[in-house]
Amino acid sequence: VGSVxxxxxxxxxxxxNLHFVTLNDRLPADAPSFGDVWRSFVTPDGxxxxxxxxxxxxxxxxxxxxxxASRFNRASLIxxxxxxxxxxxxxxxxxxxxxxxxxxxxxxKNEPFPILLPYDDKRLLVGTRQDGVFLYDGARLEPxxxxxxxxxxxTQLYRGLVLPDGSFALTTTSAxxxxxxxxxxxxxxxxxGNGLP
Numbered sequence: 001v002g003s004v005x006x007x008x009x010x011x012x013x014x015x016x017n018l019h020f021v022t023l024n025d026r027l028p029a030d031a032p033s034f035g036d037v038w039r040s041f042v043t044p045d046g047x048x049x050x051x052x053x054x055x056x057x058x059x060x061x062x063x064x065x066x067x068x069a070s071r072f073n074r075a076s077l078i079x080x081x082x083x084x085x086x087x088x089x090x091x092x093x094x095x096x097x098x099x100x101x102x103x104x105x106x107x108x109k110n111e112p113f114p115i116l117l118p119y120d121d122k123r124l125l126v127g128t129r130q131d132g133v134f135l136y137d138g139a140r141l142e143p144x145x146x147x148x149x150x151x152x153x154x155t156q157l158y159r160g161l162v163l164p165d166g167s168f169a170l171t172t173t174s175a176x177x178x179x180x181x182x183x184x185x186x187x188x189x190x191x192x193g194n195g196l197p
Contacts, residue, residue, distance in 0.1 A: 002037025007049045007056065023049075026063045027056070041077045045096075048082060050075045055082070057097065066097050076116035078124065085111050091126075091136070104140035107131070115160040117168060119182075127157040127170055133184070146184035151175050 001008055001020060008022040034051040041048045046059025052073070055066040068086050075084035082094040090105030091114070108114055108126070115127030119135055126134040126141060132152045134141040146152070148170075155175040163169055167187055168180045176191030 002040045002049050004036055005034060007037050007040065009047075023056075023058055023063065026058070028063065028065060031056070031063075031065050032067065039075050039077075041075075041082065043077065043080050043082070045080075048075075048077075048094075050082075050084070055094065064097055066094070066099070068099075073112045073114065076114075078116060078118050083116050083124075085109065085114055091116075102136075102138070105136065107141060113158060115157055115170065117160055117162050125160075125168060127152075127160055129156040133157075133170075144184055146180055147186035148178045148180065148189070151178065151189075 001010060006022060006024055008020055008024070010018045011021050013019055032053045034053040037049050037051055039050040041050070046057045049056040049058070050072065052071045054068070055072065055075075057064040057066065069088045071087065073085040075082050077083075083091060084094075085091050085105075085108045086099070087109050089101035090108040091102045092099040093102060108128070111128055113129070115125070117125040119125040122137055124136045125144065126136050128134070130153065132149050133144040133146055135144045151172065155172040158171050158173050160168060160170040163179070166182055169177060170180065171177045176189060178189045179187035181187050
């Protein structure tokens with residue numbers, strides 16, 4: 001569980017009622033203060049609580065703090081690997097307690113909320129606030145043309161997920177939700193004009 005300036009977990013008491021158990025008391029003395037816990041992920045290497053000021057990893061009854069040079073942008077977990085952008089290096093992957101900058105991702109330095117989704121075994125689908133959608137192959141970002149590029153350039157992409165059939169659902173800040181097939185073609189668009197409340 002992550003909230004404002006706090007994180008921990010829910011555990012049952014003797015009667016089976018869930019209660020919040022804080023982990024803040026396990027923070028080292030030099031841990032930075034933080035506001036919102038943006039994301040919480042359970043991984044084989046521990047539980048990760050992500051804020052803009054630090055990643056807190058809880059594993060083996062120990063809290064490890066991973067600090068950015070300036071700030072962290074919103075993280076995504078893909079195949080148990082944590083990816084996030086920073087203003088200094090673009091896209092990074094967390095390896096143990098070290099962030100490894102990924103080559104060819106400089107244009108993502110200023111993306112506070114990138115959408116990162118698995119595309120196939122070798123590539124990530126990357127949604128940006130104003131530049132549309134890209135495929136990343138580990139070396140470079142290539143534009144991924146879609147039927148919704150005109151929408152993506154006039155609003156901001158905000159969240160996304162891969163649906164069971166392999167298509168992509170992408171939400172925007174002001175133009176609703178779009179569904180793309182794996183070739184970037186229009187499957188559906190939902191907005192206030194066609195049925196979205």
